[in-house]
Amino acid sequence: MFQYLSRIACLAATLGFATTGMTTMASAELFEGCPSKPIMGKFIEFGRSGKMPTDLGKWLNTPSAQKVEPWKPFDNVDYVGICWVSSWLIHTDDGSFLIDTVYGPFTQQLVDNIKSTGTDLSDIKYVLITRGHFDHVGGAAELQKWLPNATFAMTQAGWDEAAEASAAAQGGRPWPMIEPQKILEDGDVIELGGMKIEVIATPGHSWGTASYLFDVKGGSDTYRAITIGGLGLNAIEGPPQVEAYIDSVDRVRALVEDKGENVQVHLTTHGFSNNLEEGRLKLAERKPGEPNVFVNPDGLLQQVSSLRDRAVKKLEVEKNK
Numbered sequence: 001m002f003q004y005l006s007r008i009a010c011l012a013a014t015l016g017f018a019t020t021g022m023t024t025m026a027s028a029e030l031f032e033g034c035p036s037k038p039i040m041g042k043f044i045e046f047g048r049s050g051k052m053p054t055d056l057g058k059w060l061n062t063p064s065a066q067k068v069e070p071w072k073p074f075d076n077v078d079y080v081g082i083c084w085v086s087s088w089l090i091h092t093d094d095g096s097f098l099i100d101t102v103y104g105p106f107t108q109q110l111v112d113n114i115k116s117t118g119t120d121l122s123d124i125k126y127v128l129i130t131r132g133h134f135d136h137v138g139g140a141a142e143l144q145k146w147l148p149n150a151t152f153a154m155t156q157a158g159w160d161e162a163a164e165a166s167a168a169a170q171g172g173r174p175w176p177m178i179e180p181q182k183i184l185e186d187g188d189v190i191e192l193g194g195m196k197i198e199v200i201a202t203p204g205h206s207w208g209t210a211s212y213l214f215d216v217k218g219g220s221d222t223y224r225a226i227t228i229g230g231l232g233l234n235a236i237e238g239p240p241q242v243e244a245y246i247d248s249v250d251r252v253r254a255l256v257e258d259k260g261e262n263v264q265v266h267l268t269t270h271g272f273s274n275n276l277e278e279g280r281l282k283l284a285e286r287k288p289g290e291p292n293v294f295v296n297p298d299g300l301l302q303q304v305s306s307l308r309d310r311a312v313k314k315l316e317v318e319k320n321k
Helices: 002-015 036-049 054-060 104-116 140-146 156-169 239-257 276-284 297-319
Strands: 071-074 077-079 088-092 095-099 124-128 151-155 182-184 189-192 195-201 210-218 221-227 263-266
Touching (some): 036 054, 095 189, 104 140, 151 156, 156 182, 195 239, 239 297
Parallel strands (some): 151 182
Antiparallel strands (some): 077 088, 189 195, 195 210, 210 221
16 A cells, blocks of 8 residues: 555645645545545555545645644654654654654644644754655755754755755746755764664665664653655666665564564654554553553564565566566
């Protein structure tokens, strides 16, 4: 199911998500809340037909429908994104990290969500971006105005992708892109307030995709978490890119299976890809002593295995073109 994500992102960039006057009852009523399975079903419908469902297009354009109140999966992490695109706020003793920027009309919602967590915008020190696709980096130019002490960071290939996508959009639905700041490389470790976030290059979804490893805390317990940068396999240039994707998936699987790394949590970039909203609801109902639903290494391994199986099939298709 994840193979449709990049195709959706590309079409969404073309649409530009211009929202003025577009909030309609039909779009707002498409889903009740932010349910993963029905949203994915609509994306799959688009992927199969090649035509954006009208109701999905309206829903994607409606800020009120995309609104998600911030919530805490772990003591040091807040979800501050929108329904279909994630943004994670990770707190330390000396400021915060933000993973991904959302985009366009939803950037203000992101800023409002950050404020509502009690976080001072000036305390955000790093904005770590997973790839150069508009839905993950398109809000950087606006956020730069709000986050005076933040350094924006991405791989060189990610910066290049974002610049190319922004330039290509200028003739249609333009979105601005900032100049490169911090360039990340595989194995880099960014330290802040006792927290270390490790950069893992995971090309495949795009050549510039990166994933991030970090610790999350729940009470007296600490768990290793990953935000996998990209899951889709549509914007493919040929077999080498699919092979890179398979290598990246294998690397993530090794991190989960490695008892030294002990990765047990996946904080995804698209919530509907692994039932984020449903997990939130279960977490809200958790009784004292019960496990956190997001500590789920078996589920992460199952997800990674599914991604790899689809990638192997995609590789055969690409080789036979």
